[in-house]
């Protein structure tokens with residue numbers, strides 16, 4: 001929202017509420033309310049919209065879930081935005097002020113990001129251990145069948161001018177920055193130029209990248225020199241059959257160990273994204289995954305339960321096969337609920353396996369094994385692992 005706020009005319013007053021920081025006050029006086037949300041927050045976002053609309057305040061909805069489920073969202077809003085908003089949002093604000101806006105704005109084409117403004121930093125409220133967040137590119141060229149990004153952005157990669165990104169990066173007073181790109185390794189040549197432009201700022205950064213990042217030593221070298229401390233790599237699975245089935249066969253399990261070693265050799269820590277519940281996954285997948293992560297000395301992992309987000313190829317397939325168990329979007333959280341019928345285990349086994357993986361990964365013996373295998377960034381990866389381990393022990 002601080003990014004969209006940058007498009008508002010200067011005479012508009014923008015109040016941004018980030019619910020991770022404080023609750024929304026429905027009594028707020030406003031001429032217009034705009035809400036963004038992921039699928040699991042859809043029911044909550046619709047409640048908020050109803051609360052404002054009951055008070056006569058028009059509500060505009062946009063973001064991933066609206067783009068994926070426009071007709072559903074329209075029933076809860078005065079105005080919806082389907083797709084990316086760069087081209088129509090400024091026009092809508094003018095139309096709204098003149099009292100002649102439409103109910104639906106559809107971005108037929110993914111916009112170029114050549115003119116993307118800097119986000120309104122005065123509207124950032126989150127204290128999540130980062131000094132700033134921004135994006136250099138948007139979209140990912142791959143078409144993995146479980147990924148919403150492939151649908152939302154039509155697998156089209158766009159890039160901001162390197163100088164504009166470096167300027168925004170340098171404008172954050174904090175030291176630790178997250179580049180919220182879908183895949184910073186989508187265009188290796190662009191990324192290398194970008195890293196050279198980021199380096200003089202002397203900050204630390206982290207981003208998401210496909211495995212291609214690990215196949216290019218020059219990319220890793222320039223990333224490390226520019227302050228990259230960690231890459232989040234979407235490994236997704238240690239089962240080649242599962243990867244092939246999910247149209248992510250370009251991940252070769254046989255190359256995983258070498259890939260992690262190569263990233264480590266540049267002093268960059270590795271956080272992996274793992275998904276459990278593919279049709280080819282058997283109950284053995286949980287311990288197979290943990291065996292690999294421990295042997296490779298991976299510093300961090302985000303485990304997810306496979307979730308068929310609406311609009312994805314995965315959703316359409318499971319729906320056609322009658323395997324979607326619920327359309328209560330709040331359960332589409334990838335962490336606490338299984339919303340489809342897995343092929344080779346029960347939903348309960350999948351949930352239990354996911355929990356087991358988290359517990360084993362953050363057990364003291366696994367922390368010791370992983371971090372002693374690769375001590376990259378130990379001064380921050382150790383405290384982070386300890387914090388996760390303790391948090392997991394406190395959670396029910």
Ligand code: B12
Pocket residue numbers: 003004034035036037038039040041060061062063064065067068081083084085086089126135139147148149180181182304309310332333334335
């Ligand atoms: C950053 C991020 C997070 C951060 C959010 C941090 C923060 N400070 O906001 C964190 C880590 C918390 C997070 C959590 C999750 N995330 Co997330 N996240 C992202 C990521 C990488 C970037 C989001 C972003 O800022 N994009 C930049 C903005 C500018 O792009 P945009 O949101 O598309 O907005 C454009 C348009 O959509 C539109 N628009 C968006 N909102 C609105 C609102 C209005 C009013 C208007 C007019 C227009 C509009 O205009 C923008 C400009 O064109 C996206 C991937 C992506 N590229 O979007 C995934 C993504 C959004 N996340 C996803 C998921 C699945 C999750 C989790 C469920 C993961 C999990 N299992 O826990 C949780 C859910 C959290 C929750 N309860 O809602 C999915 C969403 C799928 C879906 N159907 O909703 C995505 C698309 C990733 C993916 N590969 O599929 N996420």
